[in-house]
Amino acid sequence: MNNEKGNKNLDIKDINILEDLNDVGQKAPVKADVPSEKAVEVRKVVSKLDVPEDDVLKKSIAGIRDVYAEKYKSSDAKVRHDLAVEFLSEAKKKEHTPAVQYAFFMEAIQNYAYAGDVAGIMKAIGELDSVFRINRIEFTEKELASCEKYAKVQNDQSALAEAYAGCYSLALENDLYDAAAKYLNSASIYAKKANNNDLMNEIRELNKDMLVLKKEYALVAGSFEKLKTVPDDPAANSAVGKFYCFTRGNWEKGLPLLAKGQDEKMKQLAGDELKNSVEVPEMTKLADGWWALSEERDYRLNQNELRRRACFWYDKLLPSLASLEKIKVEKKIELACSSFGIKRSSLNLPKGAVLAFNFEKNTIVKIGATPIISDLSGQKNDGIIHGVKFVKGAAGDAAEFNGKDSYIEVKDSKTLALDASLTVEMWLNPLDFSIRRNPYNKCYGGEGTMTIEVSGAINFFTGATGKDAEGGYMGASSSKALLPGKWSHVAVVRDQKANRIAWYFNGELASETPFAMEVKASKLNILIGKGYAGAYSGMIDELAIFNRALSEKEVKDLFNMGKKSQSF
Structure with missing residues (x-):
């Protein structure tokens, strides 16, 4: 080789x-x-x-x-x-x-x-x-x-x-x-x-998981064998179905088995799920059903897994809910995340945060089969994880992107429609400058997009069209360049009152660009780790977006926090 x-x-x-x-x-x-x-x-x-x-x-x-x-x-x-x-x-x-x-x-x-x-x-x-x-x-x-x-x-x-x-x-x-x-x-x-110590640590964690799975599998191995000869055996279907749903988190594989099992309550809920209804009343019934089951004494051993399934349906329901019903469901999701040991907020952020990911493993939860990273800003702009690995970073854990098909997607929301001042900050450790790449992408003709040029400098594109199209946008360059394989803290501040876009590198002002354009918000989702130019190759840590222009001191404080390996 x-x-x-x-x-x-x-x-x-x-x-x-x-x-x-x-x-x-x-x-x-x-x-x-x-x-x-x-x-x-x-x-x-x-x-x-x-x-x-x-x-x-x-x-x-x-x-x-x-x-x-x-x-x-x-x-x-x-x-x-x-x-x-x-x-x-x-x-x-x-x-x-x-x-x-x-x-x-x-x-x-x-x-x-x-x-x-x-x-x-x-x-x-x-x-x-x-x-x-x-x-x-x-x-x-x-x-x-x-x-x-x-x-x-x-x-x-x-x-x-x-x-x-x-x-x-x-x-x-x-x-x-x-x-x-x-x-x-x-x-x-x-x-x-x-x-490779990082990989060794990852393998040790995988080995711990495997030992648990192997032990749990041994308990139901007889049921797996039973189903080979008696595929409709209720007890075996229940045992194997619970193994897939609760131990493996594979509900797609487990639900058909639970629907043929001996537990009548789970059998009913599993059967209802297999109808694949997208009607709000039916999804509400499923969410409430799994949640109610998690509260029953006989099911307390699997309470977290049952709550995860309830949250899978509650998460689908949220866009259709309003007022008190929405608050009620959000409270249940918060309670579930708390019981999973998932961090959902941070007190270490300057005011005005609308999105904040510190990429720590205790901010990640699975909703169904989908891994979700929690937004620590309190605005509930959680991210959907696509093929991202989590490794040692600038402060605790960081997200690692492969430069091909790994990214985090944040659905558009009212709090992310930033048509006035804003700040986007993060720690970056890029690995490849062979092509232009996007560590952060929303709308270069709207709220803004970061593009790492082949020189290592970063451009922030923003504009007045509210969509990605020719014309109606401008770019502001960082002037300073990132270095491959090295951590750098970067922050871009669009200050509409001062009519400028400022770049900060490692807490210090790097460049300023006059900016008097009126910004129009888009309806596009945020993509972290890929965008219009190319997929990002490298690591990102401590990413946050604010709906105002942070001061130089506030940017410096965020840099110093990461420099001390403190995660927000």
Whole structure:
């Protein structure tokens, strides 16, 4: 693993079983300093093909090796890596027969292995799995094992460790606990070889979770076996259904089982859920039903899990509620979060905060299967987490974005419609400046968007159209630049009274730009970690937005708090 392609870290998300089918991409601008229109990409579900017969596959592989015989003679890692990239591109072409497609995938994987690119291997396996019916766990294990001998440098060892950690996640999703333990052990071995302490700590936490799951699974293993021969057994359905819903948090898998179980109250609620009603009265009935069950003495052992399910439905109801009913539901959600040990507010913020994420793990809660990060401003602008990892940051934990498809989405609200003065501040630790990237994005023709330029400087675009479109906006540059792999505290202050936009770097005023434009609020959601220019690669910590222009002292105080590793 000596080529530079083989030395990039692998994102665990690369080997998830399921892809996000409704991801929204945002097209990069044509001009270097001009934001552009957004484009929406929808990935469609395609039925998979069967794996070709061995004899047909061998002929296809032989044909490929014959056509590319000269390149196969090369022992240069870069040549073989380029060949892998070319093969992966060919594998996606519909003009080839399934056997030739599969053969191109296999040869791409083999050449990535020769070049020592673990990330390339995982990408190719992921794309192979999207086209053909393969046993992804066994397939991945085999290919990673063949790659181990090339893992000589620390970056490659870390990539291998994360890939095995991904196999662990796949095994858990399929209730293969012995296999999960084996993969986690392999992940631990390579994390140690890489001296990657952050990854080692993450693996230790995963191991704790796995031991709990393995213990809980052992209690219901007999029920799993029972369902193989007697699929309608009420007791077995109840036991396995509770395991999926309460232990694994997989209600989609558990509800059909609870609906066939012996617990009449859960059976009724599960049956009602499976009707998939979107009517307010039915959703209210479900939310209140699960909440009421959590209050009963016989269900106290699962109170938190039942409240989580109630909150899943209450969260869906909130937009349709008003006045006292809305307050009542919000109080229940607050109570539930408190019982989960989830932090929901902070007293360490200057006044005027409308959004605040400190990215600590105790601010994250799962509503159904969706991880939510709590807004500590008190304005309830919680964020929906998409593939973000949480690692050691400037002050406690931080959010890590992979520069591809990880981000946090905050739904638009009245408190985020900022058409007057504002302040946006955060700690940034970027990893890549190869393209323009957005750590924070709402509306460059409205409230504002941050764009990190390839120079490392940051532009703040804001405007009078209230939408992302050509014209009607202006940019203010930070003048100072971020450094890759280094934490910097940044704050942009749009002061409508003083007609200026000011940038602060590490508590000090860096630049000022005259600004007399009238701002129009948009109806767009806030995206943290991606935007119109490109997805952010790196870490973000202690992000907050205020509906006023903070003073230089207030910005300095926020910087000093983070400098002392104090989270708000």
